[in-house]
Amino acid sequence: MKTGSALREDALAIWEAGVAAVDSARLVRGNLECTTDKLAIAGEEFSLAEVDRVIVVGTGKAGAGMAGAVEECLEPILGDRLSGWVNVPADCVRPLKRIHLYAARPAGVNEPTEEGVAGAQEILKRVRSATERDLVLVLISGGGSALLPAPVSGISLADKQDVTRFLASAGAPIEELNQVRRTLSEIKGGGLARAAKRAKTIVSLIISDVIGDPLDVIASGPTVETYDSSQQALTILEKRTSSERHPPSAVINWLRVSDQQHVSDDPFPSQVRNVLIGTNQVALQAAEQEATARGYRVISAGSKNAGEASEMGVSMMQELFRQRDANAGDNNPVCYLSGGEPTVTLKPSKEPSEEPRKGGRNQELVLAGLAWALEKDLQRIVLLSGGTDGEDGPTDAAGGYVDEEVRQQTIQLKLDPQEYLAMHNSYPFLEETGGLLKTGPTHTNVMDLRVGLVAQP
CATH class of the missing domain: 3.40.1480.10 (MOFRL domain)
Incomplete structure (x- = not known):
């Protein structure tokens, strides 16, 4: 006994x-293969003769392990054709040769920061530079929402922090929290994919931290087309409001005057592929x-x-x-x-x-x-x-x-x-x-x- x-x-x-089975490096290695003439990502092959750069970006608590595995698989062949920037918690930062791991928030503080905003802008800058001869590889994992803040015009970082704290303290599930985040973001809800629209292809490798694995909820879906509206976000905030707890007035006011759906007039890039590689x-x-x-x-x-x-x-x-x-x-x-x-x-x-x-x-x-x-x-x-x-x-x-x-x-x-x-x-x-x-x-x-x-x- x-x-x-x-x-x-x-x-x-x-x-x-259980944790070892979803080791991020292990999951990524199982979805990448690179030889002198071809690159395979999650089973899709690309001729390296037709690729100038592989631009790696990402966000999440698994970002460091994922980025390290990408370098391990691709850097020996691609050399300086490989570059990247991934937002991670401060205690996950370590030096890599081609991909920069960026401290987007302190350890144990799961909310957006000024550092996270700066990192998100750098990611947007990099993917906007992609051309039809570049591949954009996106590494997404849980915790990515707080690590990748890019508030819409009219909403401050402090507003995003306040609404995050409000919803978390009210016991809101991650689905509700991330729907509000997407509505208030330039990069979530497909914003990252739209910024990379000129790339040859955009492939996201995704590790899920959400029940049921909905791709639009994991890290608030930066490469997933979504159809959120301000009214939906308002409904969530109103449902979580109580006599003791109120959402920030600036967010409520912004949502009330924003009567259009949080989606661009441009068509969503057709060359986006989202691949789920790890789950509970x-x-x-x-x-x-x-x-x-x-x-x-x-x-x-x-x-x-x-x-x-x-x-x-x-x-x-x-x-x-x-x-x-x-x-x-x-x-x-x-x-x-x-x-x-x-x-x-x-x-x-x-x-x-x-x-x-x-x-x-x-x-x-x-x-x-x-x-x-x-x-x-x-x-x-x-x-x-x-x-x-x-x-x-x-x-x-x-x-x-x-x-x-x-x-x-x-x-x-x-x-x-x-x-x-x-x-x-x-x-x-x-x-x-x-x-x-x-x-x-x-x-x-x-x-x-x-x-x-x-x-x-």
Whole structure:
């Protein structure tokens, strides 16, 4: 019977197997091939005799790994015919020979910055220079929306920051957040592809961090034709407005006077190809294989799980207890897997002087599970939840885990999980009890992966 650290080690190994399967460099290598006379991108071949330049641009938390793999595959053949610029978080920056990795925001601050605006303008400049003898290769991954801000005329960066914070604090799902972002952007919603319209071809390699993998939502669809309207954005903002929380008035006013659809009069470039190369389902399947290899009977909830993080944590913990009770005399350990991405609806602080709250959806999820089980016991159970990008909210943790050891620490330290949950302050709680999951940047991003284990009796 595995308990304690051995059970935690299994949970982490299963989670890591899922993350490894969607390693961004691995995914890109599987879609690129370059010889002395031809270049193949996702199965489409181009004669290098007809190509002057390959211009690489991109955005997202997986950008560094993707760009590194592009250089590895193409630079030995193309040399200085290869160039690029990719907006990434600051902790993902590293030197490459031909592609510049640009710090578009600080680590752990998932909102647009002035640096991001400058990087977005540089990307637009580069793709606008493309000719009919140039290929534009776009690398897109989750987190790309905040890393690639290009506000429309009449909207400031501060306005974009305010509306992003408003929607995030209101618990808006990524679909709503990105629809508003697209409406307020020159580069999202197909804007990048339109800027590159003179290129021979535009190929986007995309790693999805969105449930259902809708291409227009991933990084707000910079190479996807969309038909957003100001009225649709207004409807979203009005739905999320409450007596305690209001969207920025400048954005509301701009949307009200902008009565035309957010789409150019020019036809959308016909030479655009969007290729999905990595998803949460891929990670989930790899985690299942690892769990099976370790002797677990796997129950998978699939990759499309959404909702409030705290509610999901309680639901998962209840399922683990059901499995433990149902298999009291069974020698088969159980692994319960779940993919997707929950949200956290923040409660406004009552006092301006309150200490800052720190946490993320994965940390909140496992803390809620612990709170439900605190008066019971977690013998033979571990629940782990982590963001596959290694970044959970504005923290240096990927997520967290809870088990009997964390429960005992909670009791010994006389901590009240409900008190921390009420303030969405999961990080300091898990830090004190030893339940934080820290991995550093993983250079990929396919939402979250949750692993619940029940050891044999």
